[in-house]
Structures are given as C-alpha cells and as structure tokens.
Amino acid sequence: MKRRRSRPLPKKKVVIVGNGNRANVVKAIEALRPIVESSAHLVAVDLRQQIDLEEIKADLVLVFGGDGSILEVARRLGLNQIPVAGINLGKFGFLAEFSLEEINEDMEKLLAGNFQTGPRLMLNCRILRARKLRQKGLALNDAVITSSGPSRMLYINLHINGEMVTTFGGDGLIVATPVGSTAHSLSAGGPILVPDMEAFIISPICPHTLANRPLVVPSNSKLLVSVSSPSSGVILTLDGQLFFKINPQDRIEITRARQYFKLVKTERRTFFQTLNEKLHWEKR
Incomplete structure (x- = not known):
C-alpha cells in the first residue's frame, strides 16, 4: 500500500507593525522581513498606522518599537485580538518582551505558532x-x-x-x-x-x-x-x-472590556525577573 503524503501545514499569517518615522524600527523590520517571508505569509506591513487592524485576518502581529507601540496596537485591534509579540526598540520594554537578539533566535518558533500567550485585561x-x-x-x-x-x-x-x-x-x-x-x-x-x-x-x-x-x-x-x-x-x-x-x-x-489583549510571552524570564530587571530591585 502506498502511504499518503501528509499535507504541509498552511503558513501562518503575520502582520508587521512599526513606526516608520523611527530609523531603528525601519532598519530592524528590513532585516527581519526576509525571515518572516520565508516561513510565513506576510499579510501586511503597517508603518503609517493606515491599516484597519480590527478587520485584518492574521495569526500573529509583530510589533517593532516600545511599550507605547504595543498599547496603540492593542486599541487598534479592537475586538479582533490577534496574538501580539513585541520587539523592544524603546526604553522600558515591559510589554515588548523580546530584544532584537532574542527575536532573531525565536522567530522560527513564533512563525510556526509555537508560542504561549498571556491574556491581559483591558x-x-x-x-x-x-x-x-x-x-x-x-x-x-x-x-x-x-x-x-x-x-x-x-x-x-x-x-x-x-x-x-x-x-x-x-x-x-x-x-x-x-x-x-x-x-x-x-x-x-x-x-x-x-x-x-x-x-x-x-x-x-x-x-x-x-x-x-x-x-x-x-x-x-x-x-x-x-x-x-x-x-x-x-x-x-x-x-x-x-x-x-x-x-x-x-x-x-x-x-x-469583553476582549483580552493576547501578549506573546517569552520563555526566557518570569514576570518577577522582569520586575527585578526593569525596576532595578536590589538583590542580596
């Protein structure tokens, strides 16, 4: 008997969002875009906040910027709360959990849908x-x-x-x-x-x-x-x-709000480790 060939899984649909007025954001997106396009279906790149995110069909939103960029995307998604992974190019980075180095290492997992989200109250x-x-x-x-x-x-x-x-x-x-x-x-x-x-x-x-x-x-x-x-x-x-x-x-x-914001969580650190790092808590 011939074995049936398993069909390849459909590629995940991904949206990239960032502030096109920031040179470091544009540079980071240009560097990572080929990786995204090779492993996923890149639905849109929004650098001017012109796309209606509440209507877009996707499996993952990659936000390049700081926490402010993620706050804006959360509101723009409205009832269409797609999982959001934040790449920190800002100052604080409580919500933007991935550094540029980390996202380079973890991108293949994210694009394959191998991630966990934490529902966040709105x-x-x-x-x-x-x-x-x-x-x-x-x-x-x-x-x-x-x-x-x-x-x-x-x-x-x-x-x-x-x-x-x-x-x-x-x-x-x-x-x-x-x-x-x-x-x-x-x-x-x-x-x-x-x-x-x-x-x-x-x-x-x-x-x-x-x-x-x-x-x-x-x-x-x-x-x-x-x-x-x-x-x-x-x-x-x-x-x-x-x-x-x-x-x-x-x-x-x-x-x-009826909907929860879906934040993609990094496995590299816990919430309390993030507090220690961002708030400079003293350790003895």
Whole structure:
C-alpha cells in the first residue's frame, strides 16, 4: 500500500507593525522581513498606522518599537485580538518582551505558532451625557482623569456598582489594569499586580486627604466617575495616547472590556525577573 503524503501545514499569517518615522524600527523590520517571508505569509506591513487592524485576518502581529507601540496596537485591534509579540526598540520594554537578539533566535518558533500567550485585561471606557453615549475607547494600561491646566484641584466622585464610594480631592484619578500597575499608577503609589489578575486599581493622584489611598477592586466592577469641580478644563486620557474633553454633565463609565489583549510571552524570564530587571530591585 502506498502511504499518503501528509499535507504541509498552511503558513501562518503575520502582520508587521512599526513606526516608520523611527530609523531603528525601519532598519530592524528590513532585516527581519526576509525571515518572516520565508516561513510565513506576510499579510501586511503597517508603518503609517493606515491599516484597519480590527478587520485584518492574521495569526500573529509583530510589533517593532516600545511599550507605547504595543498599547496603540492593542486599541487598534479592537475586538479582533490577534496574538501580539513585541520587539523592544524603546526604553522600558515591559510589554515588548523580546530584544532584537532574542527575536532573531525565536522567530522560527513564533512563525510556526509555537508560542504561549498571556491574556491581559483591558478597560472599556464610555463617556455618557444625559445617559447617552458620547465617546468611547479601549485602554490596556489605564484611564487617567486630570485637569488640562497646571495646579488645579479636581473633585472627583466615584461610584462602584451603583454605590457612592467617595469624592477624591486632588490632582486626578487613575484607573489601571494589572498591565498598567507598573506605569502611571505605580508612580502615584499604587500596588503592582501580577499580569493575569482579574482586578482594577483606583489610584488618586496627589490626594488632598492622606486617607484617600489606592483601592483594588474586582474586574467585574462597574465604575462611574464624574467631576464636580472645576466646571471646565478636565481631560480623560487613555494609555497616555487618546484624549477626551470632559464636561461637568459627563459621566465616565469604566468596565472590563469583553476582549483580552493576547501578549506573546517569552520563555526566557518570569514576570518577577522582569520586575527585578526593569525596576532595578536590589538583590542580596
């Protein structure tokens, strides 16, 4: 009997994303593009943020840049959360887990689909006016409410699951995911959460009352935030990249997004090893 020849597995579909205005990003993509094309089907190369990632069909997104590039891609993917591998060409690299040297060594495994992803919680933010949706956006790191002008105290009302919790007086308020716990929230005194926790951090910025401390709440909580004063000049910022003007009659609803961001994890280091490296924790 003749043995049937096994059909070769179809090539994985890959998208490359990077900032075309950065010379080191373009250089790295040009160097690795032939490797990708030899082992996978390169669907698109997006260097100008012109491709609708929410509509694209692919198995993997390779993001060349820093954490900011990955935050942007997470939002652009919307409901179409394809696994994302970050190649760190920035400064910090909490999300961009692979160095250029590491991605050169691991590329064949990634293109063969031999990788693990860590689901990462995202925020769904909706700005309501008279109970009608005015604007909305996703965030992977955080939603931050601040004054648009310097040295202006805000009074921010917080409801959780319909219950009035408190009014924060201070420079602003941060609602962060576990991913965002090592970003702005950390510098505001918030705790670090391990990435797969199902929780939000609510951190006041420079609170006028020292008793106002960060809160950790379950991710199924529904947060409703409003600003009682000042009457103008309030901004909602998502991931430090999207900005929305907030009026006194607006309510900001923050809940867990339906979709999870799928971050491709390196096997070279654990989360705590990354913390030690990035935050320069002292070892004895």
